[in-house]
Amino acid sequence: MLMRTALTALFTATAAAALIVPAATAAEADPADYVIESANGTERVWQQTLWDGEPTITGDFHGSDNQHWIFWGNRTIQNTGTDLCATAHHGRVIGADCNGDDPGQRWRIRGDHNKKQLKNEETGLCATYEGHDDQLSLHTCDWDRVNQRWYLNI
Numbered sequence: 001m002l003m004r005t006a007l008t009a010l011f012t013a014t015a016a017a018a019l020i021v022p023a024a025t026a027a028e029a030d031p032a033d034y035v036i037e038s039a040n041g042t043e044r045v046w047q048q049t050l051w052d053g054e055p056t057i058t059g060d061f062h063g064s065d066n067q068h069w070i071f072w073g074n075r076t077i078q079n080t081g082t083d084l085c086a087t088a089h090h091g092r093v094i095g096a097d098c099n100g101d102d103p104g105q106r107w108r109i110r111g112d113h114n115k116k117q118l119k120n121e122e123t124g125l126c127a128t129y130e131g132h133d134d135q136l137s138l139h140t141c142d143w144d145r146v147n148q149r150w151y152l153n154i
Contacts, residue, residue: 032154033068033080035061038129039115039149046086046136048079048095055135056086056093071152075106075121086127088120093127093136110141115149117141 036046044058048066061067065081072078076098077086084095088104099105103122110117118127125138129147142148 031070031072033070035067035153036069036077036118037061037151037153038147039151040129040146042129042132044129044132048082048084048086050082051095052084052097053089053094056095057133057135058129058131059133071109072100074100075108076100077105077107077118088123088125088138091125091138093138109152111143111149114151114153116152117143117148118150 038044038058042058043061045061045067046069047057047059047064049055049057050066059067066079068080069086070078070080078084078098079086079095082095083098085098085105086107087094087096087102089096096102096105104120106121107127108119108121110119119125119141120127120138123138124141126141126148127150128137128139128145130137139145139148
């Protein structure tokens with residue numbers, strides 16, 4: 001009887017743990033979304049225009065979904081409002097349908113603490129702030145260039 005009670009308790013604990021683990025895994029699979037803010041003092045943020053092939057610009061923060069981004073494990077950066085991915089295109093950043101096999105959509109995050117550079121894998125160039133309501137451009141990475149540093153705000 002004691003053995004049966006011990007086995008029942010072990011089975012119950014194992015079954016309960018099996019129910020808890022998938023929930024924790026599912027929660028971990030939901031990535032945080034970020035607002036990407038210029039670290040140059042302007043407080044301008046990345047903002048995706050609404051259509052495939054259109055520019056990614058910087059503007060004043062107003063909290064809409066097209067100013068929120070998800071950093072995926074395959075190194076793509078996806079806009080939550082449009083589902084488009086930040087894509088290198090002729091020296092600029094545009095929104096395009098996500099394709100994790102496209103090296104123009106893969107970005108490396110470099111830097112310490114919250115100030116980061118976003119370097120495109122295909123071009124080897126960094127996302128660069130050009131001004132209010134201007135499209136993001138891509139230039140040779142230079143940590144001393146403050147227009148290439150970004151805050152990743154949750």
